[in-house]
Amino acid sequence: MKNGIITVGTRKSALALTQTNGVIAALKQTFPEYEFIVKPISTAGDRVPERSTLPEHQGIFVKEIEEALLNADIDMAVHSLKDMPCTMRPGLELGAVCARENPQDALLSRGHIRFYDLKAGARIGTSSIRRRAQILAARQDIEVVPLRGNIDTRIRKLLSGEVDAIVIAAAGVLRLAQGGLITEYLPLDILLPAPCQGALAIEIRRNDPKLKLVVQTIDHAPTRCAVTAERSFLKGLGGGCSLPVGALAEVTGEALMLTAQVVSPDGKDKVQRSLKGLSHDAEALGEKLALEMLDAPGGWIRAALKVL
Numbered sequence: 001m002k003n004g005i006i007t008v009g010t011r012k013s014a015l016a017l018t019q020t021n022g023v024i025a026a027l028k029q030t031f032p033e034y035e036f037i038v039k040p041i042s043t044a045g046d047r048v049p050e051r052s053t054l055p056e057h058q059g060i061f062v063k064e065i066e067e068a069l070l071n072a073d074i075d076m077a078v079h080s081l082k083d084m085p086c087t088m089r090p091g092l093e094l095g096a097v098c099a100r101e102n103p104q105d106a107l108l109s110r111g112h113i114r115f116y117d118l119k120a121g122a123r124i125g126t127s128s129i130r131r132r133a134q135i136l137a138a139r140q141d142i143e144v145v146p147l148r149g150n151i152d153t154r155i156r157k158l159l160s161g162e163v164d165a166i167v168i169a170a171a172g173v174l175r176l177a178q179g180g181l182i183t184e185y186l187p188l189d190i191l192l193p194a195p196c197q198g199a200l201a202i203e204i205r206r207n208d209p210k211l212k213l214v215v216q217t218i219d220h221a222p223t224r225c226a227v228t229a230e231r232s233f234l235k236g237l238g239g240g241c242s243l244p245v246g247a248l249a250e251v252t253g254e255a256l257m258l259t260a261q262v263v264s265p266d267g268k269d270k271v272q273r274s275l276k277g278l279s280h281d282a283e284a285l286g287e288k289l290a291l292e293m294l295d296a297p298g299g300w301i302r303a304a305l306k307v308l
Contacts, residue, residue, distance in 0.1 A: 001075050001211050005035045009065045009074035012040040013150050015172050020078040026218045039074050041065050059085040077203040081196035086235040095204035095212050099220035101171035103198035105191040107184045109165035114184045125163035133244035134191045136267025171198035192246030192261045195230035222251040229258045229282040236290025238305050254279050260289055262301050271296040
């Protein structure tokens with residue numbers, strides 16, 4: 001941050017830019033004296049669409065942005081937190097976690113037909129291995145087909161008849177003011193969201209205390225607590241977990257409830273567990289639930305992850 005100018009790095013997508021502008025608007029309410037400049041950055045996940053089928057936490061949408069931050073080409077970065085690896089890169093930290101948007105997955109379908117009313121053989125588009133597995137766990141009679149592209153592209157493919165329905169994060173649809181297209185917010189017993197889905201993170205350098213004081217003004221403590229538990233759970237599974245994983249923590253006062261799910265890619269095996277604890281024990285709660293999941297009957301999770 002120099003001469004009152006803060007350079008903000010983000011992905012180039014319409015959603016990323018919308019999210020970043022929202023963060024800037026929130027900061028300017030308290031700091032109107034600062035000028036914010038948005039610097040869009042192309043990431044590996046944007047350049048090679050095939051890589052976007054990897055689990056969200058592989059870091060393919062943040063690596064180049066983090067490198068720009070470490071090189072001081074930008075002062076802060078705005079990420080969808082579910083895109084970030086569960087272990088921070090040395091020299092960087094989460095300066096703030098914004099209040100979470102709806103974390104659920106949303107179904108958009110032609111004719112606004114709800115999930116359980118879709119005909120057998122209906123084609124649902126998604127390239128998320130988690131969504132595919134959870135959809136198949138709920139309905140083996142549904143055909144799940146790969147569907148890449150940004151939100152607008154996927155919606156166009158739906159409307160053109162390429163698929164009967166799509167499943168995407170409700171938060172992205174809502175932030176782009178397209179909530180009217182949502183047929184159904186999928187219940188958590190059908191699709192448990194990706195860890196940190198719906199949450200935005202502001203990443204900064206550790207050696208920038210002045211900027212930390214700025215971004216902390218929009219930190220949302222309940223959301224930070226929830227995502228701490230979710231990220232801790234994911235880290236407990238090995239961090240680079242390649243299995244379909246869902247996790248959602250809910251904070252009520254001092255209480256924290258963490259629910260997590262691991263599904264086999266074909267949807268035929270599923271383990272779901274919940275733990276309740278105190279909000280200040282969020283990290284420990286995530287670690288404990290990960291161990292419980294690894295020791296689930298059958299041992300298939302530990303075997304699949306090759307965790308001893």
